[in-house]
Amino acid sequence: MFIVNEKIKFSSRSIWKWLGIFLFIVSIFIGVGSQTHSVKAADISTSVTGLGGNDAYYQKDGSTDWIKADSSVTDNWQKYTNYKLRYKYTIPDGTVVKNGDTAKVTLPAGITLHDAQPFDIFDNNGTVIGRFTPDSGSKTGTITFNGYYSEHVNGRGGTLTFEVNGSKDDSKSNPYIGKNGWSFSGDFKNVNYPQTSDKRNQYVMWDARVNDGKFQMNNLLINDTLLNTDKQKIVLDPITSKPIIQITDDDNNVIPDSDYTILYSASDPAKFSIQWNGTLNKAINIKYLTKITDQGYLQSGSGISLQNNMDLTGNIPNDGTGGDGKSVVINKTTQGTFTIGGHGEGYGTKFSINVTKKWVGKPDDVKLPDSIKVTLYAKHDGDSKPVSTGKSLTLTAPDWKGTFTDLWTLDSNKKKIEYSVVEDPVSNYTATTSSQSLDDKTDDVTITNTYAPAKTSIKVNKVWKDVPKGVNTPPVTATLYKTVNDTTTSTGQTRQLNTSNG
Numbered sequence: 335m336f337i338v339n340e341k342i343k344f345s346s347r348s349i350w351k352w353l354g355i356f357l358f359i360v361s362i363f364i365g366v367g368s369q370t371h372s373v374k375a376a377d378i379s380t381s382v383t384g385l386g387g388n389d390a391y392y393q394k395d396g397s398t399d400w401i402k403a404d405s406s407v408t409d410n411w412q413k414y415t416n417y418k419l420r421y422k423y424t425i426p427d428g429t430v431v432k433n434g435d436t437a438k439v440t441l442p443a444g445i446t447l448h449d450a451q452p453f454d455i456f457d458n459n460g461t462v463i464g465r466f467t468p469d470s471g472s473k474t475g476t477i478t479f480n481g482y483y484s485e486h487v488n489g490r491g492g493t494l495t496f497e498v499n500g501s502k503d504d505s506k507s508n509p510y511i512g513k514n515g516w517s518f519s520g521d522f523k524n525v526n527y528p529q530t531s532d533k534r535n536q537y538v539m540w541d542a543r544v545n546d547g548k549f550q551m552n553n554l555l556i557n558d559t560l561l562n563t564d565k566q567k568i569v570l571d572p573i574t575s576k577p578i579i580q581i582t583d584d585d586n587n588v589i590p591d592s593d594y595t596i597l598y599s600a601s602d603p604a605k606f607s608i609q610w611n612g613t614l615n616k617a618i619n620i621k622y623l624t625k626i627t628d629q630g631y632l633q634s635g636s637g638i639s640l641q642n643n644m645d646l647t648g649n650i651p652n653d654g655t656g657g658d659g660k661s662v663v664i665n666k667t668t669q670g671t672f673t674i675g676g677h678g679e680g681y682g683t684k685f686s687i688n689v690t691k692k693w694v695g696k697p698d699d700v701k702l703p704d705s706i707k708v709t710l711y712a713k714h715d716g717d718s719k720p721v722s723t724g725k726s727l728t729l730t731a732p733d734w735k736g737t738f739t740d741l742w743t744l745d746s747n748k749k750k751i752e753y754s755v756v757e758d759p760v761s762n763y764t765a766t767t768s769s770q771s772l773d774d775k776t777d778d779v780t781i782t783n784t785y786a787p788a789k790t791s792i793k794v795n796k797v798w799k800d801v802p803k804g805v806n807t808p809p810v811t812a813t814l815y816k817t818v819n820d821t822t823t824s825t826g827q828t829r830q831l832n833t834s835n836g
Contacts, residue, residue, distance in 0.1 A: 352573045366756040373453040373616070375434030382437040384423040385477075385493075388443055391420045397783025408442045411500025414514070416448050416673055419498050423477075423681075425490035427486045428746030431483035439466070439475040441498060447472040448673065449517050455492060455678030457482065462634070463680040466494055482511060486682030488743045496637065496676030509547030511556075513644050513670035515540045523578055527569075527617050534635055538672055542620040542644050554610035554648035556620070562771040565628040566660035568700060577606050579622045579796035589618060610648075626674075646670055688778040689727060689755055692762075695785035699764075705730045707758040708781060710738050715749035723758075755779045762787040771807050807833060 379385070391400035391408070400420055401407075411417055421439060425431060443449065450468030455477070457463050463482035468475045483490050517535035519527055527537045542558075545551055560568060572577050576598045581589040597607040608620065630636035645667040689708055696702065705728050711720035727736035738753075745751055755770045763783040770779050794812050801807060809832040814825045 353409050358523045364601040377438070378429065378431060378435050379438040381425055381429045382425055382477075383433030385421055385437060385439045387440040387442050389421055391422070393418050396442075397554055403442055405443065408445055408500065410502060411445065411498075412505065412507050413499055415774070416497045416499060418446075419445075419496060421494045423492055423494070425483060426746065427488060427490075427748060429490075430492075431479050433479070433481040433484065435479050437479070439477060439478045439494065441473055441475075444501040445473075446501070447475065447621035448499050450475070450496075451517060451635055451675055452532070453637070453676040453678060453681045455494070456634075457486075457680055457682075463492075463682075464678070465635075466496075466676065466678055481661075481741045482523065482680070483682055483741050484684060486684050487740055488683045488685055490680075490682035492678065494676065494678050497673050507543065507546045507664050508544075508666075508668065509549070510664060511542065511544050511644060511646050511668045512546070512667040513540065513542045513642075513668045515640070515670050515671075517674050518623065522621075523580055525578075525624065529809065530632055534632070535674075536624060536626050536632060536717060537569070538624045538640060538674075540622055540624065540642065540670060540672075542668075542670070544618050544620060544646065544803075545614055546617045548616055549650045550652075551610070551614040552649045552651065554614050554646060556608040556610070556644065557648045558606055558622075559643045560604040560624065561643065562639075565638055566624040566626055566640050567625040567632075568603065568606070569625050577622050579606075579608070579620060581608075581618050581757065583619075584617055631675050635675045637673065639671065639673045641671045644670065684739065685743050685777075686756070687738040687741065687753055687772060688776075689729065689736050689738070692778045692782045693731045693734075694778055694782060695787070697785065699808065699821075700785065700787075701819070702731065703760055706734075706738055706760055706781075706783075709756050709758075711754045711756055713752040714745055715747065715752070720752070720754050739816055757781050757783075794831065 383389075386753070388404075390403040392403040393400060403419065407745075422439070447468050450472050452465055452467040454462045455464040455466060461482065462480065464477050464479040466477050477494075515538050518537045518539040519535045522539070529831050530536050541556075542556075544556065557777075560566065568577050570576060578594050579596060580691045581594065583589065593611055595609045595611065597609060598605075624640075626632060626638075626640075628636075628638050644663070647665050649662070650662045650664055687710065691706060691708075693702065705720055708727050708729065710723045710725040710727075712723050713720040725738055726740065729736050738755075741753070742751060753772055757770075760783055762785065764786050770781060772779055792814070794809050796807075796812075798807050809830055811832055812829045814820050814827040816825050
């Protein structure tokens with residue numbers, strides 16, 4: 335029976351041992367899971383105002399005013415024309431914005447982002463506070479916030495400005511020459527042209543449409559002049575040191591190099607010419623690349639506008655009609671304009687409360703405490719008394735100062751929050767344990783402690799030994815001394831002891 339009991343006891347201990355290990359492991363996983371959940375970024379679109387499809391503003395030609403972009407206007411916007419839109423967003427007081435939180439931007443119906451690229455949002459000191467990233471399909475975009483709005487928690491808002499295109503197409507092509515451009519990344523003539531490290535296109539594909547009227551063009555010379563040379567440069571073939579150009583027809587067949595000659599000089603790097611060999615009797619597309627060099631765009635996506643000019647000269651026999659008319663000299667010019675990137679500006683203010691500890695009446699030989707603790711209280715509209723915010727500071731020598739940071743001035747109902755500071759009691763000092771309100775002018779708090787050491791009484795008895803009978807004991811003076819920091823000095827207090835009191 336004794337052996338059986340021992341086995342039972344051993345099994346019981348084993349069960350509890352392994353159960354304890356299991357619960358410990360489970361608690362670790364639960365803890366890790368809860369920590370991961372607590373820092374997860376959130377979509378706060380419903381809390382941010384001014385980013386909906388009906389919230390956009392636009393500028394009329396030649397005007398600096400921003401006008402609400404309603405459907406009566408945007409329904410007539412053209413597919414191949416750029417329009418500038420602006421959103422003015424606001425983050426209400428009391429809204430928590432964590433690093434990584436996002437807000438959705440929606441374009442008006444029928445509108446698409448023009449060559450959408452991500453761009454940064456800055457405050458007026460040049461600090462990045464977030465990034466706007468176009469979504470797939472170019473109908474929406476997303477703002478991703480960093481930690482700026484978790485510190486600048488008051489008066490928060492900002493603007494986004496970028497270019498868009500409409501959906502209507504009433505355009506008519508130029509029969510001689512036309513040009514446009516778009517941002518580019520990928521392969522061109524068997525060479526890869528990558529994005530920047532933060533996923534932003536850094537090349538522009540310029541595309542010229544020549545002879546859309548399908549005339550019989552002789553002695554054709556096409557000249558291209560790059561503008562904004564401080565922001566872009568022509569991409570050259572490393573072997574030929576000439577622009578990398580591809581010419582195709584309407585069936586996307588590549589025109590042989592033998593049909594034309596590229597003229598380029600390194601002494602004039604913003605220009606090149608194409609001399610056509612023979613007669614051009616069909617429409618062609620001329621494509622070439624430029625590399626964006628503007629650092630504002632490359633580093634943060636700041637919007638820029640790029641242009642270049644293209645002209646052509648030549649002859650068209652028979653007025654281009656196929657009849658017996660005289661040969662006509664042609665001289666046509668077009669300018670291509672391309673806008674990329676955008677602009678974002680944000681703002682918000684910090685509210686902080688500085689706390690200063692003031693000691694009054696402390697003797698030089700009295701040592702101060704190592705530290706004191708103060709707690710911040712807040713009284714919201716409707717509260718009967720201040721309530722602890724859970725924020726506290728530990729003040730220490732030599733300055734005895736601290737700051738409560740990242741505080742809201744208004745609650746979610748736009749009501750002012752009244753702050754006060756309470757100190758934990760300090761022995762031997764009168765403590766400011768009631769709520770200490772802020773200074774009206776500075777929003778600071780001074781906690782004053784006056785030296786008031788605890789008092790006690792010392793009873794002194796004089797004891798005489800072996801005094802003969804009949805001998806009267808003399809009066810005795812007792813002096814009180816104190817020892818502070820291993821140094822003993824007189825307090826100046828004396829008491830006379832005699833037969834009547836001592």
